[in-house]
Amino acid sequence: MKSASNKESPLYMRLSVNPYAIALLALILLVIPALASNSFLSGKEPYLIQRLAEDFNEKGIQKTDELSYSGRVYVYPLGTIFIISGVERFLGEKAFIILPVILGALSIFLFYLIIKKEFSNELLAAISSVILLSSPSFIYTFSSITMFTLPFFLIILGFYTLQKPGLNPLSCIIFVSTAFFGIQQAVISVAILIIMYKKETRVYHLLSIAAIIAILAFFYLPSFAQYGFPEIPDFESRNPLFNLFSDLGSNFGISLFLVFLAFFGLKRIWKEKYAHLRIYFGLLAVILLLFIGASFVIYSALILAPLAAAGILYLWSSNWESQIIKDLTILILILGLLFSSVSFINDFKNIEPSEEKINSLLFIKENTPKESVVLSHHSYGIWINSIASRKNVIDDYQLYAPEINQRYQDTQEIFSSRNLEKTKSLLNKYSINYIYLTKEMKQGTVWQSEEQGLLFVLKFSNQDFTKIYDKEGNEVWKVVR
């Protein structure tokens, strides 16, 4: 059978792409999750940021957060909190949707320009931008405010200005500013400055790296001096792969098909070996960083998207034995990418907190003393602080959390023990006044049966516990003392 294509040279496609059109597409796509969601803010980070921004407006910079872990050192990235607190004054709660959507559109616009300049290929830039835009991690970052929203935009802006020789000083300022947004962002900025290192601008690069390190030291050295290295939580039972791929349940992961396409892109550029050293180093850096923290996967799309675009072009232009197999394979890979995005957006309506959860947390806020400590599963801790405005025992913000592993063990002990005395002593240890139970906790997150552990204790110890709220599977119990 004849080969599908006998042409030696790649297929030529005349295509003029308007980057403004891509930015407009970004605006539309990023608004959809907000419209699909069953509550104004979805997930945990928007609520955490909202609370911290409001606290910042009221009390300014603080040394401790009184609510999280019933009091912990304040190691939240100030950059996001500072900017959001300012924007919220003018736009109110709408800031949590408007700002990320606008920044997302700008990020896509800049990303297009970056790729176009780097590879001198409009088509590659357009496809990369669309792939990045449709990536679940990008949608997660820019459909609602997260800790990654502002720094992601700044990193892209910094990269864009880095490409313009006259704007190098500005790019350095931008990269340095990412240090105010957290360690991860600072690490990414340092990685970019190293990979994009040029002799002519080495002063700027080195100064920027030094400044980033200095800012990180300023913010984190006091905590380090006082507490040493942060305790590493050893209770994450979820397979790390779950956090990398949106297809396997990650809230901010990438598509498996993105990785497949990127593999083809890598295969294509490998033919030119040393011409793309920066890309290889960038990829290596991303892979190494993923071993340190799964949340780095959000930035991996910046390098995988252009590789995937290169993969699509490579597959399109390469010689296949069977034309039909070729067409179907490319179509399937693109559909796979789209499926991940559509699936992710579709699931937005199920992202917690649901209206029932919000109601139960507002009940706690309105019917319990302000200094109360509420016990629940660590995945609800942030909402207990932000919606119920009460102290929690443990939550998901784990950096320099006090005795995090001990707390986790103790909460697990409380949940699993049927011994009233043991349970009471642990409740007293953390001065717990209320216990918040959800339907999900009773259906597998914590317990598999109705009289397991704490559920048994609550049911049969009426003198020590009183149920004060029970609606739609969510319960609030008061600890009687």
Added chain:
Amino acid sequence: MKLRPNFILALIIILTLSFRLYLAFSSQYFDSDTSYFNARVINNIIAEKAPFYYDQLSYSGREIIQPQLFHYLLSLFSFLPYFMKIIPEVFIASLTIVIYLIAKKITKDPLASLIAALLVSFSPALIASTSNQISVYSLAIPLFYLMILCLMDINSDKNLYIFIAISFLLPLIHPASFLFAFSMLFYLILAFSEPIEIEKKARESILFSFFLMLLINFIIFKKAFLSYGLNIIWQNIPPQLIVEHFGAPSVLNSLYLIGIIPLVLGSLGIFYGYFKQKDKNLAILTSTVLTIILLLLLRMIDLPTGLLFFSISLTLLSSIYISKIIKYIEITKIHKLKNALIILGICVIILIVIIPSFFSKTAIITPFEISNLESIKESSPEGATMMAPVSQGNIVTYFTNMKNVADSNFILAPNPEQRLKDIKTAYTTISESKALEIFHKYNVQYLFISKEAERTYGIKKPAYLENEICFKQRKSTVYEIKC
């Protein structure tokens, strides 16, 4: 008169089909619990003309995630009497042709190929998994091996289009498509590590089928992937049953199901085909066998499925050595006795393989118990719930149209682990109040006391059933809970 191979093949197919139909019609009912679930899906498709996404009766109401193309295909034959008994047997009988063609491709020996086809058709593992059952494997397995056949000669346009078509269809029928995808990836790796030349078109086709099967399975099982991630491999099977599904096989049972001849000759076939001949077609089968072994060791495939595909692939590989034996006889002094030896070989096959396959079937329920269930159906109120052992949950629901507390379909089932514990407690407790508490928890109106319950829980009848005020014996195996 020399018999033509095609004639003998036709004879084997008729023999296979007759044998299978005989087994199927020797009982009025089906031999597996899952068959009854599949029957309900088919009936729903016939009635509603729509896929079965939500089951009101299973677990008293739950979502169903399952490829349903097989059920749709079967529903097309609903105009035939006993179509649920006949059509699956016809599907699986077609495997004989596929196996013959594959074996002929690798051995170029019609006689050895016929023997391989005979061995597979009467394989105890295959009979145990598909005979007298509405089993999705009856269609999935022939298609699986048809894909392998097409891949062996992918340069032919006809084979290419068949391969593409089955790549779309197989994931819509059964998740065994994953097994194909990974086997072929393993094949690529194997060929890369050894000097085995694979045509470019074959490589392209494998990649295409891998991506397509992955995408379709992601779409179908999206909710399950989001709920369980990669743990979907273990299908949310409760810990009490996980060992039974994924545990180490008993050597005797495995030998019995696979068969001594396929096991010995198949192993020799792997050695010869992969290490000596380095034939690409043999490498495909070898990679399938090795992938299954790897998945079984890693407990990523359940035992019955693993043994099933393992036995068929090994039997195919055994055809190499069967061919070698036949050729060896031809060059020895006993070549004049070749026909007699072949007949003797067939007798041995009948003794060692075919007769055991006859006994590899086990009934999951007795006709008497079924008649009890059917008669309860008429007098029970709508929306009633019956408690039964989990291995009979689907049967009970089918015959009584009542809700069950738990059955063997665990994906996205609500709290299967807790339900299994509660069912066990209900059957084994001596405390009437404890039993009543469980019955009230699941709103159970009927309790099924079957031989299977006796076997599973080691009790003949719970002691609390003596209380005739609370527990009325409606039939000898069914009690109504009145309190």
